[in-house]
Amino acid sequence: MGKLNLIKQHAAYYKANAKPVELEIEPINCLAISGIGAPDGELFQKSIGALYATAYTVKKYGKSDGTDFVVPKLEAFWWVEGGLIFDQTPQNEWHWQLMIRMPEFVTNDHVDQAVEEVIKKKNLVLANEVQLKPINEGRSVQVLHIGSYYQEEPSINKILDYMKLNGLEMNGYHHEIYISDPTKTAEEKLKTIIRYAVKEN
Template sequence: MKQTKLDLTKEYKTYYTAKTTPEIVEIEEGQFLTIEGKGSPDGDEFQAKVSALYSLAYGVKNICKREGKDFVVPKLEGLWWVESDKPALEVPREEWRWKLLIHMPEFVTYEMVEKARKEVIKKKNMNLQKKLGSRK
């Protein structure tokens, strides 16, 4: 029997779609994996944190899939701000602050996230050791 994947993009269409004219919409509470940082979106820190967040999201997805609750990893979201009196676009990109988010289904638990985090760290460390070991 084929398992159905939960797709939050389809489940919460109002949240994930925008019309050409602005409108106010009510959005339900949700849970997200998040990571914060500072700097240009084309900088090393931003790229590393996007990679880390996606690694964690797919780690959580794999744990859920093994438990029979598969889902599509939603799109990356971002909140941006500056700590200045100047308009944001007049502030150098290196000073931009951001919080990146990936929406998670309700059935994802803190324990699942922690397990995925440990698995991701272990895998990254093993890959780093392989790379470093191959330089000899």
């Protein structure tokens, strides 16, 4: 039996183009870890490490049980408190929740066991913050952004214009799905899906 590949199985979730598209996102479960701070800060980077270590340990358990799977793309929710505007808020005040989607058969017991192993064997104490969380965005609008994470405004404006034209308003946080690996891809070629849950205005 081959590996379960959620990226292929749920292709619409991981695909977007330059034109805003409205779609219905199914409820999912994600490994998640939250924090506050700049994306190039130590906490953010260590949180990514703890999240991936936990995800690959859960995958290892699945492989031994005959339910191996491909670890999906990294994602993140971003927000600032009190209705402030991102580009007017210092990065050390940015809130984020890093996420990696998990197959339906992954349980809290799997995650708890993986966290315990990651802390014990890799000494990544931050893994203790990793949890299995349900995410239910529902109706959403998304667009593909190509380029730097710090030059997303034109892509975000495409979504905002679409929402205004179609009588929609935001119903959740700024959501990014990192299609490209920033350690292997030139900044100007980075591909990121930007998504907002929406509702009728």
